[in-house]
Amino acid sequence: MKDRRLITLLALFVLGFVGASLVQPTQAKTVSSDNLVLGNPSGAVASSSYPTNYLIQRNQYALSYHRDNGIANWVSWHLDSGDIGSVSRSDFQTDTSLPSGWYRVATGDYSGSGYDRGHMTPSGDRTATTADNQATFYMTNIIPQAPDNNQGPWVDLETYARELVSAGNELYIISGGAGSRGTIASGKVRIPNSTWKIIVVLSQGSNDLSRVSNNTRVIAINMPNVQGIRDNDWRDYLTTVDALESLTGYNFLSNVSTNIQNVIEARVDGSTTPIPTAVPTSGTNPTATPVRTATPTPSTGCTSSRLxxxxxxxxxxxxxxxxxxxxxxxxxxxxxxxxxxxxxxxxxxxxxxxxxxxxxxxxxxxxxxxxxxxxxxxxxxxxxxxxxxxxxxxxxxxxxxxxxxxxxxxxxxxxxxxxxxxxxxxxxxxxxxxxxxxxxxxxxxxxxxxxxxxxxxxxxxxxxxxxxxx
Missing domain, CATH: 2.60.40.1260 (Lamin Tail domain)
Known part of the structure; x- marks a missing residue:
């Protein structure tokens, strides 16, 4: 009897093992090392000696924080199907991980300002676990966004990105704000003049950096951080990575081969050929120009010598x-x-x-x-x-x-x-x-x-x- 029971248990174990091996595995959730695969745009360092370019790395995203502006310079994250689930939205919270002595932006600093607490890494991109979603609500991942920006074409682009993932792609995304429209919180938090985003689209796979090619789709947008644009299409703000580099001073996609960067960073999404770059001036890199009504808006070849x-x-x-x-x-x-x-x-x-x-x-x-x-x-x-x-x-x-x-x-x-x-x-x-x-x-x-x-x-x-x- 004991032998028969043992044989039965062994058979069940073998069947269970075989059955499990036949189940299609789910896509692995993003981890910290994924978020900077394509590069560290500003060479941010995880040291308090760099208060205006302070690197924070989490499983959910990596970012460069500017202590004096009270917002991130940029936020970078990887997105695939393993990051998307069904957990509920969390609550905004102060990021207590910032170095001692630094001002830590509080949720109430935005109250009455007229600006939304706008996510860089969206809440909707991190819904696999409660911990993932909570990380997107740290105030270091938040910038002041005009409601018509945040709740209009900006959120529409976020939704479109997740639709790309649902269609079998994985994405590398970098986002931030440029320029200044003033401050809130008694000068502690800068209001960006525009919000920008870069999305690199790859089919689901492995060894992602090596798979970026001249044909890789790259979406770049730069959107004015103002009211009055709620009903606009996010495609109205298409630009080039080159133009965003000129605007911000960062080096995006720096881990990608230079020859490939020269092609994909000069091309507007939807166009078939790169936009010709402007003649570089001393001390600057060549910059391509955007082609739709974004901030900045297009140069057309009929330039002027002055404003x-x-x-x-x-x-x-x-x-x-x-x-x-x-x-x-x-x-x-x-x-x-x-x-x-x-x-x-x-x-x-x-x-x-x-x-x-x-x-x-x-x-x-x-x-x-x-x-x-x-x-x-x-x-x-x-x-x-x-x-x-x-x-x-x-x-x-x-x-x-x-x-x-x-x-x-x-x-x-x-x-x-x-x-x-x-x-x-x-x-x-x-x-x-x-x-x-x-x-x-x-x-x-x-x-x-x-x-x-x-x-x-x-x-x-x-x-x-x-x-x-x-």
Whole structure:
């Protein structure tokens, strides 16, 4: 009897083993070593001696943290089917792993700011276990995102990425914010001017780095961090990895062969050929240009030598703003640039502002009235009294004292309705066919020939411009 029982147990064991070996294994969940397979974009180091480029590695993602900005420089993660399950969303939490003495951003720091607590590695990308999902809610993985950005095309792209995984792919994703729209939390947390993302798409497999080729699909987007874009398609913000490298200063996909990088980083998703790179300037890498209305927006081959006015807002009350556009083909320092306001037909400037900082190629720079509504100020890089104009006032942009663009006619007062009856209580945008400024500040001004007119308090295009030459 004992022998028969032993034989039966052995048979059951063998059957169980064979049956288990026939079951298709599930895809392994991402672990820490997967997240930087394609490279460390900024050479981040896990040492408190590097407070502006501090490396944090978790199974769920890797990131470079900037202590003084209170947000990550970038976050990198691997995504495949093993990372996606059905656990519930967790709660936001302070990241207590940061070095002692560093300010640790709290969940309440975003309260009342008007900005969402926006995930870089999405909660939806880490739903296999509760611990995985909780890791995405550390405030080091969060940046301030405008609700229409975060809840609109940004989340649509996140959903699309998971659909790619469901279709049998695995992804390497890098995400972050660029530029600055100001701060929240009493200056402790920087608000990015735009949010960017890179997605490298591979079929499910192994030895992933070696499988990246000239034909590998790479999605790169750069999306303005503003209201008014909730219903936009994320594809409206397609750009190139090269353009994002120029914008951020990081070296993406650095572990990939240089020859392959040169191809896939210069190509916009959906196009069949790389975008030609701009001629490099001293000390910079060649940069390709994006081809759709993103931030930065496309260069078209008809570049200008200087910045120019691209939008004029003469709205209700103090809702007034000016937008400059960089169509030069390279990043531009604002040192030497100045804007002057000539009121009521005067030939002497009543107000001026000297600009500082820089503007990436294809990007914009917005100057707003300090008393404008939050809808305008949230889109501004700076506020200035030079934006205290009326529809009959002329504006001049100079570089080292030389006129590079003008709006209106200095020395001429067209009356309260403005030039052509369209510069008062209106928003004007430079026609897409205009690629350089009007350098004669005293010539006659007919807005309809070079500007498109929009109704009072139209702010939807502020902070985003493109040029399309005929």
């Amino acid at each position: 120019f006015f691209s939008e004029y807002v003469e709205g209700s009350s103090n809702n007034k703003a000016l937008e400059l556009y960089n169509n030069t083909g390279a990043s531009v320092s604002l040192s030497g640039y100045s804007i002057q306001l000539y009121a009521n037909g005067s030939t002497s400037a009543s107000s001026s502002v000297n600009l500082s900082g820089s503007v990436a190629n294809g990007a914009t720079y917005v100057i707003a009235n300090a008393s404008a509504s939050s809808s305008v100020q949230n889109l501004a890089n700076i506020t200035s009294s030079v934006a205290n104009f009326n529809g009959n006032d002329a504006l001049v942009l100079t570089y080292n004292g030389t006129v590079v663009d003008s709006f209106g006619q200095v020395g001429n007062d067209p009356g309260s309705s403005g030039w052509g009856g369209t510069t008062t209580d209106r928003t004007l945008r430079r026609k897409a066919t205009i690629s350089a400024g009007d350098t004669n500040r005293s010539d006659s001004f007919t807005p309809s020939s070079t500007w498109d007119s929009y109704s009072l308090d139209t702010f939807s295009g502020l902070g985003n411009h493109s040029v399309s030459c005929p």
